[in-house]
Amino acid sequence: MTGILHKSFKSADETRPFEAHKGELALLETGHGPVGLAVFEPGWQWSKHVKPIAGTDSCEAQHVGYVQSGRMKIVMDDGESAEIGPGELVEVAPGHDAWVVGDEPCVMLDWAGSGDYAKPVGS
Template identity: 50%
Template sequence: MNNETIIKDPSSSDTGWEFLDGSTRSAVNLRTSFVGIGTYRPGWRWSEHVGKQTGKPSENHIGYILSGSFIVKSANGEESVVGPSEAFELAPGHDAWVNGDQPCVALDFGCNEKHEL
């Protein structure tokens, strides 16, 4: 690897987290951005399993669903379902939770200066 080409596997992460319900997320830092992958168990909810763990409100979030689905709720109360092969961007103040009884596997993306749980 050189300074111009960075190749990393998000599942062999630089950083990893386990949430209160056992769901997991890992991420790799690239030069200017990060790519994360999360496996969220049925019953996982951002406000319950991340917000309570970090004490922080949700921020802007960009992602792509590989399998399963999420229900997302915007700060103004609008709910949407996002499922396999769909990309999404959520504004700050959102909540999200696994839809149904199958895990949701999702990628997330962002700038390194904001990469923290």
């Protein structure tokens, strides 16, 4: 690795679209693992737009992310929930559903759980 890694999400190493054109995940590979920038469109819900891709009952990725814009509701399998918004850091354990709140896209940077997120089963 060189001393400086310089990449742009505009020319991501990989892009994974969500079902029904409800957003996408752009991935950049780094020496410390992948970093993802996700855009979740209004109406997006994990159980509707990523579950068919992931093939699991709930999201099994652990996330450490930063919300740039928009709002999202996250509900753990045990019922614990939180609504997150711009300027907030969030850490979410595996076993959850989530959806966009309101009519603005939720844009989130994720540097822990994006490597396998929205990756088609068997890939």
